[in-house]
Amino acid sequence: MIKQEEVYRIGKIGKPHGVKGEVTLFFDDDVFDRVDADYLVLAIDGILVPFYMEEWRFKTGETALVKFCDIDTKEQASALTGSGVFFPKHLSDRGEDELTWDEIKGFRIVDTNRQDAVVGEVVAVDESTMNVLFEVETPSGSIVLVPANEDIVKEVNTKERLIKVDLPEGLVDLNDNE
Incomplete structure (x- = not known):
């Protein structure tokens, strides 16, 4: 199987x-x-x-x-x-640490600007625009959009299924209150 x-x-x-x-x-x-x-x-x-x-x-x-x-x-x-x-x-011919956008689903997102506070879990990846976005379900159940670019994403740990991000202040709160 x-x-x-x-x-x-x-x-x-x-x-x-x-x-x-x-x-x-x-x-x-x-x-x-x-x-x-x-x-x-x-x-x-x-x-x-x-x-x-x-x-x-x-x-x-x-x-x-x-x-x-x-x-x-x-x-x-x-x-x-x-x-x-x-x-x-x-x-596959891809490297061991290479991931597809689909494989990112389920990774936890933590914000290094907020003492590694858990933002949530990636539930989808929006590739429909030039700027790829992680759709992240917060602990409260709402969806926030996190840009998936190298200025924001600081570390990806495939073993722990964890992505450390450096989010601009207020981004999570802005999205979480919609």
Whole structure:
């Protein structure tokens, strides 16, 4: 059984392409092209399942068309639509301390300006704008936005799943009162 900590998210499956089982893969990381991997891992009903690739080709810089083994019809391909796509960490070419934005979820944020006071836990990462933001759930249950830039983030401890930040005074209070 594949465990969540053994993989990292690289994208999701879109609509079928054609009638012979090919699907569109929307990806954030083209690691499947850079390293020798025979399979991708899909989240099917909450279970991580390996799917071996018969063939694939790039469509654009962010999409590829993939034909998985034993997926031979449009109906079979349709069943995969919306599935998260993951890549095995042990096959990856990334460094040991490199993390994806998805892997940051669950990290605790502490503010060095407030004697390492806990700001909260990262529940999501907003990459929709030029400035990436951590969406952090505070102990009171509200969501605050913390910029994920090198001026603010001072240390990332992957073992303790902890991010130390140097927040401008009042940022947490401003967000927490909304």
